[in-house]
Amino acid sequence: MFPLSIERIPDVDEALRPAIRDFIAREMPPIDAARRSRSWMGFDADFSRKLGQAGFLGLTLPRRYGGGERGYFARFVVVEELLSAGAPISAHWIADRQSGPQIARFGTETQRQRYLPALCRGEAFFCIGMSEPDSGSDLASVRTRAIPDGDGYRLTGRKIWTTNAHHAHYMVALVRTSGGPDDRQAGLSQVIIDLTLPGITVRPLLDLAGDEHFNEVTFDDVRLGPDSLLGQEGQGWAQVNAELALERSGPERLLSSIVLLDALIAWQRSLAQPDPVAVAEIGAMHARLIVLRSMSIGLTAMVERGENPLIPSAVLKDIGTHGEQALAEIVTRLVGADPTRSAPPDVLGALAYISQMSPTFSLRGGTREILRGMIARGLGLR
Numbered sequence: 269m270f271p272l273s274i275e276r277i278p279d280v281d282e283a284l285r286p287a288i289r290d291f292i293a294r295e296m297p298p299i300d301a302a303r304r305s306r307s308w309m310g311f312d313a314d315f316s317r318k319l320g321q322a323g324f325l326g327l328t329l330p331r332r333y334g335g336g337e338r339g340y341f342a343r344f345v346v347v348e349e350l351l352s353a354g355a356p357i358s359a360h361w362i363a364d365r366q367s368g369p370q371i372a373r374f375g376t377e378t379q380r381q382r383y384l385p386a387l388c389r390g391e392a393f394f395c396i397g398m399s400e401p402d403s404g405s406d407l408a409s410v411r412t413r414a415i416p417d418g419d420g421y422r423l424t425g426r427k428i429w430t431t432n433a434h435h436a437h438y439m440v441a442l443v444r445t446s447g448g449p450d451d452r453q454a455g456l457s458q459v460i461i462d463l464t465l466p467g468i469t470v471r472p473l474l475d476l477a478g479d480e481h482f483n484e485v486t487f488d489d490v491r492l493g494p495d496s497l498l499g500q501e502g503q504g505w506a507q508v509n510a511e512l513a514l515e516r517s518g519p520e521r522l523l524s525s526i527v528l529l530d531a532l533i534a535w536q537r538s539l540a541q542p543d544p545v546a547v548a549e550i551g552a553m554h555a556r557l558i559v560l561r562s563m564s565i566g567l568t569a570m571v572e573r574g575e576n577p578l579i580p581s582a583v584l585k586d587i588g589t590h591g592e593q594a595l596a597e598i599v600t601r602l603v604g605a606d607p608t609r610s611a612p613p614d615v616l617g618a619l620a621y622i623s624q625m626s627p628t629f630s631l632r633g634g635t636r637e638i639l640r641g642m643i644a645r646g647l648g649l650r
């Protein structure tokens with residue numbers, strides 16, 4: 269089920285690392301550790317545009333659409349560096365990771381030409397419309413309906429938890445184009461929705477950290493044009509599964525707490541006598557990350573070969589998010605264990621944010637229980 273061969277990042281892609289590090293050193297706005305901890309939840313449209321201008325977006329997309337035509341390992345290197353630095357990358361994140369590759373793979377020529385160049389320039393931002401108020405884990409029960417109407421569709425329904433819908437230009441949504449919720453996967457399609465269309469209401473929702481990053485999006489008889497269908501009508505389920513493997517296999521499933529880990533290491537290095545318990549925990553966390561990174565590289569090799577690592581990426585996301593969450597608990601214990609050695613603001617700021625958000629790490633992109641069900645199915649146990 270899992271790739272057993274040890275893969276490595278090809279030298280040609282590894283060679284990108286100094287360039288993206290230089291870019292970050294030059295262009296990243298000075299932000300404190302609490303803001304750096306947000307990273308793929310942190311919105312900065314200017315930063316994304318500069319990344320696009322420098323050629324760091326759309327690395328997996330064909331050159332004729334403005335992409336880098338470099339493949340998934342080049343993106344892996346860039347993503348790893350951006351996340352490690354805590355760069356604010358949410359503006360382009362979803363477009364670069366999944367909407368772009370989905371449109372390149374399933375879109376019409378007109379759709380590719382319309383969306384991909386703008387997305388590669390960091391000027392077209394996307395969001396993902398899968399979850400609904402009554403359809404989260406049970407995604408096949410989505411009720412948002414696109415009824416064929418003339419040469420297009422009329423769209424009615426509601427999406428929820430839609431990251432960045434309030435900043436995004438477009439949504440790629442999973443909707444029902446025929447049948448009812450009991451038909452499950454049959455009758456589902458993907459559509460590209462221009463979020464400026466009449467009849468769309470985007471209502472930001474506050475998360476526990478006080479940020480507005482996800483939304484409720486309501487569609488009230490929205491008229492979609494003929495070129496809104498992405499891929500084939502009725503093939504939405506298969507298409508979404510291809511997209512979810514991209515969503516779950518990357519290094520972001522390991523690095524949500526990396527700014528906190530770095531702050532912890534810097535704190536311990538600054539002490540004349542580092543706390544031996546902290547040193548042991550840092551060592552254990554480091555060992556875990558090295559193994560998980562190897563798994564993520566293995567999955568990237570599968571994506572690069574055109575395979576769909578849906579189940580192994582569920583394994584990676586489950587173990588990866590477990591480590592991200594454990595770090596917040598470990599640092600809380602370390603900070604609390606010896607109040608006479610007060611932790612620096614970087615540690616406390618990152619810890620406050622990660623502690624509040626870490627429960628979401630194993631919800632977003634599919635919950636832990638759902639992933640474990642998939643793994644059991646992959647092992648022939650269900």
Ligand SMILES: Cc1cc2nc3c(=O)[nH]c(=O)nc-3n(C[C@H](O)[C@H](O)[C@H](O)COP(=O)(O)OP(=O)(O)OC[C@H]3O[C@@H](n4cnc5c(N)ncnc54)[C@H](O)[C@@H]3O)c2cc1C
Pocket residue numbers: 395396397398399400401402403404405406428429430431432482628631632633634635636637638641
């Ligand atoms: C930070 C964040 C960002 C998000 N961004 C987006 C986004 O951009 N776009 C989008 O579409 N969605 C997004 N989501 C939504 C996310 O995908 C859903 O929250 C998730 O899939 C769970 O769905 P739900 O919230 O409806 O919970 P439910 O499906 O109601 O689940 C509730 C609990 O029951 C458990 N459960 C449900 N079914 C089973 C089962 N069969 N077996 C065992 N346990 C089960 C779940 O594991 C969970 O613990 C985001 C969520 C978060 C937290």
